[in-house]
Amino acid sequence: MNGASSYSGLVDRAFIFILGTSILLLIAVTAVMIFFIVRYRRSKNPNPAQIEGSTTLETIWTVLPTILVLVMFYYGWAGFKVMRDIPDGAMQVTVKAQMWSWLFEYENGKQSAELIVPTGRPVALNLTSSDVIHSFFVPAFRLKEDCMPGRTNHAWFESIRDGEYDLLCAEYCGDLHSAMLSKVVSVPADSFDAWLGLDAGPPTGRQLLTLRGCVACHTLDGKDLVGPSFKGVFGKTETVVLPDGTERQVTIDEEYLRRAILEPKAEIVKGYKDQMPEQRDLVTDEEVDALIKFIKGLQ
């Protein structure tokens, strides 16, 4: 798989050196082993030599591997050092991971569920998480760094080729870990600037569902994932469970939807786990209205 970041070549060089050496050593050990088994089989060599050891040999095969692994360390460190030196003036992107979606925030406040970047320009990432540990992993860039709750980790990359690259969560984060996928889309710098500057107005309800990660757990097509599907939910009557365990019937109207978004723990639809993060401080009133409007129309 071809590397697509400015430092992927250095990483691949380390891979080739380390894995290449390893394969050679494995072949050598196996070959010697098989040769000895055949050459010194009992029928051919009934009288074994009792050799206790050899200080010279012990020294050689202590010193040589030490040198070899130090070279390996050097290659690994050399590639790593570049990864950690974030260039001055790199474009800053804040990565917000949550169960089980990604949100990317640019310096001008623009938000996106896919990481759109300009080819050939360094991008610095400030990685955070709002719940558990996630890990930002783009195999094509040879880049991985965890998103930790309560702190900001840093990483950077520079895409060297236009294209779409898989972005995966590499740290186990619960039910839909394997669905926590997104893309890095690398586009020419001028089209990126155009995209970034484009003011499309406030996001629509449909866009918000993606940006806020709602669709990680709630589908739009009637299938149930971790949470109930949005399709046809408006107007239904459901049994909900209150925090003290009592149950009651509600009709899903605008007021219920508003409560369910802002304080999901207050009334949980029966049969689902209490897993949804509170959105009270995460969405504005206008956004809630847009969301409700969209869900309402989804029949």
Place this chain on the structure above:
Amino acid sequence: MNHSHSMTHGGNARPHVLPDGLFVGIWVGLLLLTAATVSASVFFPGKIGILVAVLVTPAKAALILMYFMHLKYEKPAFVAMFLVAVGILAIFMGLTFFDYLHR
């Protein structure tokens, strides 16, 4: 069944009993050192208090280990094993701080 005897070699010699006066002396020493740490932290709170605690506490520990716990009079192997255990604990702390002090 004679071989069971061979395993008792050297294992059950009469113990080396220290005089009680020594223990009382150690106890007095421990109390004095405690007094030193406490007064340092009361009268010189901050750096000096901490410094005294850092110096005196291991000294107290050493007195307890060597005399109350008899380590001074055990075979060197015991001391070595003890140092290994403490050394590894120190390694755990030291290496962890390569992370926390350089963040």
Place this chain on the structure above:
Amino acid sequence: MSADHAHALEAGRGNDLPVHRDDEGSKTGMWLFLFTELLLFGGLFLIYAVYRSMDGAAFHHAAEELNRTLGVTNTVVLLTSSLTMVLSVSALQRGNRSRSLAMLTATFLLSCCFLVIKYFEWSAKYHHGIFPGTEHIHALPAGEGLFFSLYFMMTGLHGIHVVIGMIAMAIVFAKVRSGSINQDRHGALEYVGLYWHLVDLIWVFLLPLFYLTN
């Protein structure tokens, strides 16, 4: 070959029947056990060191809540109990059983005293709402909350060890009195002593870390 013999053979192994007695072996085992205790507390010491290095000021501030007088008193109590413990062992080694029992009783009473003081300390904190899981502690600045959590965890774990030590003392007391622990076979008393000194040793470190931090 009777059933009794087989019983005796199996049951006696490692005790006294055909198998050897090895005091130094037992002592080795005891020390190894002490190392595991040391490392058990070591994990907590490590956490303490990390959080203190991250927010020392909060630790100093929170430590003012603790009662230094009680902490120091308990140190004196424990150090004294260590002395009576070691005197109990040496008395038995010299063959003076009644003195050994008296010293052991003194140790036991001192450890009771330690626990009573500890109880008053903890319950005072508890009444002020300072206890893991309370609203009050969650409202404190993060560093102070961690300090109190560490305080309860470390003194709590230490307290559990004190209780275990007291149970062990009670058992060896009965055995010394019955004579199954005696001048020639004093190992068990000695090992309880070692354990008790370790409990004391750990407290020696807890004192400056919690009570003398401000």
Place this chain on the structure above:
Amino acid sequence: MAAPSSVAAFGTTGSYLDTFPGRRGLWGWLTTVDHKKIGLMYAAAMFTFFLVGMALGFLIRLELLQPGTQFIGPKTYNSVFTLHGVIMIFLFIVPGIPAILGNFILPLQLGAEDVAFPRLNLLSWYVYMVGAVMALASLFISGGPIDTGWTFYAPYAVNTQTNVSWAVLAAFVLGFSSILTGMNFITTIHRLRAPGMGFFGMPLFCWGLYATSWIQIIATPVVGITLVLLFLERTLGIGFFDPSRGGDPILYQHLFWIYSHPVVYVMILPAMGIISEILPTFARRTIFGYKAIAMSSMAIAVVGYLVWGHHMFTVGMSDTARWIFSILTFFVAVPTGVKVFNWMATLYRGSIEVRVPLLYALGWVFLFSIGGLTGLANGALATDIHIHDTAYIVGHFHYTMFGGAVIGMFAGLHFWFPKIYGRMYDEKRATWAWGLIMVGFNTLYFPMLILGIMGMPRRYQDYLPQFSFWHMVSTIGSWILVAGILLMFFNLLRAIRHGKIAGDNPWGATTLEWKTSSPPPLLNFAQAPVVTTGPYDFTEILAKGHDPEAKSL
């Protein structure tokens, strides 16, 4: 000591497996303090758990046969891989070789009647069983099976509603059992070596156990307290690992790996000891570089304490800590390499008879070499960033833990089986099982290395289409491997009753356990052994022209 002569006679002749009058059946086993019986009790419990863990692993592979959900959804899948890990690690591999083979063989190799603290040994078994029952109970008590992965990472393990609390307490209890066994073994080695056997006269399996026991004693308490704190974090909210209370989830990882890295050497060092027994026996020559192998075990144990940070290269540790842990990690490779070279040199100019235990040992060297060499890319920073938390790690981990520890245990089982039961298994069937295991193993785990380099993360219930081919290959490998393992167990179990009588020393081995009868008597030796030669001195065997009845394969 004046024991009645009939008792003494019973203890030194006959077989430890004979029932004592008055102590029959299950009760006789459950109250025994005989290290050999305790070893077999561990074997019964642990191999049961191993088969359960294997079934769970088999399920994981079936689910991953193709992209999309086959038959278990994400929630179930997460519990299945967690249980697979918890059972295999905490109930099987960590305590496995010391508890089963160590218990059985160590006192015999030292020429002792038993371990230093026989009753403590039985207590360890009960503590282990309590831990195991707690672990199993956690599946059914409120909350349901844990879904955190065997690492219990905070804050996920703090937040999840599944029953983590019971599981971590179970792991704590199991750790306590390991500690007791470790204490017992160290004391045994220090105090109960036969007259004439110095530290450097011990067989190398004893050295492996010695190094292992030290790790168990020093490292286990750290994870013990960490897991207790995780429990209290869930119940009381003490905040140590909770970022909203100022805690640091990375500190949990430090504490966890301070134990869990050294503990991989708990799994691997005794296996290395087993290989060091088997190679000289079948090459019929003394081991090459005895001291180098013994000392490298200790070196691995020590350096193993210094390298835990390489599990954390992507968590946001300081860059300084990252490169320091990287360079320290590479130093573990050196003593490991020294061992492999010495083993190769032991085959040089030997008189090699290829029989089942040797086949396992050679297969072990091959698999473990892959495991060790694939570890190099994890130690190097640039490469580890890419393969961290991917299927590559899973592959590497299984090559070392399964290929290393478990195949080593299988080697030891086939080596000492005739000593344990006095009977020999069917060697032809054993060879077939070995072949299936080797082929299945590599078909199962090698594709994982490739997948990881391609960018396939671990613990994924579903995956992108570009990964399908290698996943399918891997799943097919799991079928072959399971067939091989089942055949192996069938063969061994059958041989307990139906195997040919093996003789006291069927392989022509030199260490003390082969100088007593098979199976050994209750007190191990009719005559107290006195050691006058090194552990691998074949003079006597060669002089006798020892030629066991079974022919070379």
